[in-house]
Amino acid sequence: xxxxxxxxxxxxxxxxxxxxxxxxxxxxxxxxxxxxxxxxxxxxxxxxxxxxxxxxxxxxxxxxxxxxxxxxxxxxxxxxxxxxxxxxxxxxxxxxxxxxxxxxxxxxxxxxxxxxxxxxxxxxxxxxxxxxxxxxxxxxxxxxxxxxxxxxxxxxxxxxxxxxxxxxxxxxxxxxxxxxxxxxxxxxxxxxxxxxxxxxxxxxxxxxxxxxxxxxxxxxxxxxxxxxxxxxxxxxxxxxxxxxxxxxxxxxxxxxxxxxxxxxxxxxxxxxxxxxxxxxxxxxxxxxxxxxxxxxxxxxxxxxxxxxxxxxxxxxxxxxxxxxxxxxxxxxxxxxxxxxxxxxxxxxxxxxxxxxxxxxxx
Numbered sequence: 001x002x003x004x005x006x007x008x009x010x011x012x013x014x015x016x017x018x019x020x021x022x023x024x025x026x027x028x029x030x031x032x033x034x035x036x037x038x039x040x041x042x043x044x045x046x047x048x049x050x051x052x053x054x055x056x057x058x059x060x061x062x063x064x065x066x067x068x069x070x071x072x073x074x075x076x077x078x079x080x081x082x083x084x085x086x087x088x089x090x091x092x093x094x095x096x097x098x099x100x101x102x103x104x105x106x107x108x109x110x111x112x113x114x115x116x117x118x119x120x121x122x123x124x125x126x127x128x129x130x131x132x133x134x135x136x137x138x139x140x141x142x143x144x145x146x147x148x149x150x151x152x153x154x155x156x157x158x159x160x161x162x163x164x165x166x167x168x169x170x171x172x173x174x175x176x177x178x179x180x181x182x183x184x185x186x187x188x189x190x191x192x193x194x195x196x197x198x199x200x201x202x203x204x205x206x207x208x209x210x211x212x213x214x215x216x217x218x219x220x221x222x223x224x225x226x227x228x229x230x231x232x233x234x235x236x237x238x239x240x241x242x243x244x245x246x247x248x249x250x251x252x253x254x255x256x257x258x259x260x261x262x263x264x265x266x267x268x269x270x271x272x273x274x275x276x277x278x279x280x281x282x283x284x285x286x287x288x289x290x291x292x293x294x295x296x297x298x299x300x301x302x303x304x305x306x307x308x309x310x311x312x313x314x315x316x317x318x319x320x321x322x323x324x325x326x327x328x329x330x331x332x333x334x335x336x337x338x339x340x341x342x343x344x345x346x347x348x349x350x351x352x353x354x355x356x357x358x359x360x361x362x
Contacts, residue, residue, distance in 0.1 A: 002031070003033065003082035015032075018030050075097060087106065087108070112190070126361040148357065159280050159284050161284055163284075164260075179323050181262065192291070200234075213246065264287055266315070283340050
């Protein structure tokens with residue numbers, strides 16, 4: 001049995017990888033631990049009896065210690081019954097229980113740069129995993145360890161190019177003939193939403209029917225000001241009708257509709273350890289424009305377009321070029337889908353490699 005420590009609200013990683021792992025013959029059972037939201041979501045959408053979802057963390061920080069207290073006996077029992085621990089984050093009220101369990105441990109690095117707790121963890125684990133070559137090199141250079149690289153993936157049964165765009169736009173109440181640009185990420189400083197906001201007037205000037213969907217699954221309190229900046233910028237330039245802002249958590253099975261409704265996916269992020277949104281968009285056949293930073297060149301390859309980071313003018317020019325060239329969009333769409341297959345950006349491929357790693361440290 002594998003104890004799989006969930007991380008945040010990354011449903012595509014937590015549930016996608018865990019559900020692929022339990023399909024492996026080498027895996028007897030997965031105990032997926034995470035937030036109460038993940039617990040209910042997982043029970044509703046996963047039916048494999050080998051996957052046990054345990055909600056031990058409250059969705060609100062104010063309730064975190066209480067949730068940890070009432071679930072601690074169950075948590076310890078699950079850890080005792082497991083053969084290996086797969087850790088995914090450096091904090092949490094039950095981290096001490098995991099570290100003192102005496103069980104073999106692997107750790108997948110998802111953290112922001114220079115996480116101070118890293119040294120405490122890495123000395124107590126049996127294998128370290130990075131989700132990209134870029135992150136592996138960064139860890140080696142800055143932290144002195146070179147991890148095994150196992151790429152994240154995407155559920156291609158869920159994220160695929162087969163959902164009809166016309167039907168999807170009608171379902172979502174989107175303008176049927178607009179040029180739709182989609183942005184999807186956590187609203188925090190490293191995701192750099194401000195660059196897209198500043199590019200919008202340039203894009204709309206050339207394409208008045210451009211329509212932007214800005215989807216934020218969570219908001220960093222220190223970056224919340226960018227939402228006021230967005231509203232004031234749109235109001236000042238009279239562009240409120242060109243943008244739909246969505247700030248809420250949307251179940252993972254509904255996200256492909258937003259991708260498939262779009263002509264282009266834009267990612268302005270300045271730091272990614274992998275970039276799950278890249279492969280979600282690619283699997284849906286949506287051309288990607290991304291900041292030329294960290295993992296974007298590695299994951300996109302020739303299947304995407306890069307712009308200079310924090311340069312709204314360059315972003316606007318790249319968007320306009322892609323909107324004006326139907327042939328280029330079709331080529332990038334085809335190459336994106338092909339790249340998912342050739343590079344193995346799927347959870348089945350990741351699960352195969354993780355299962356082998358589990359056996360090597362057990």
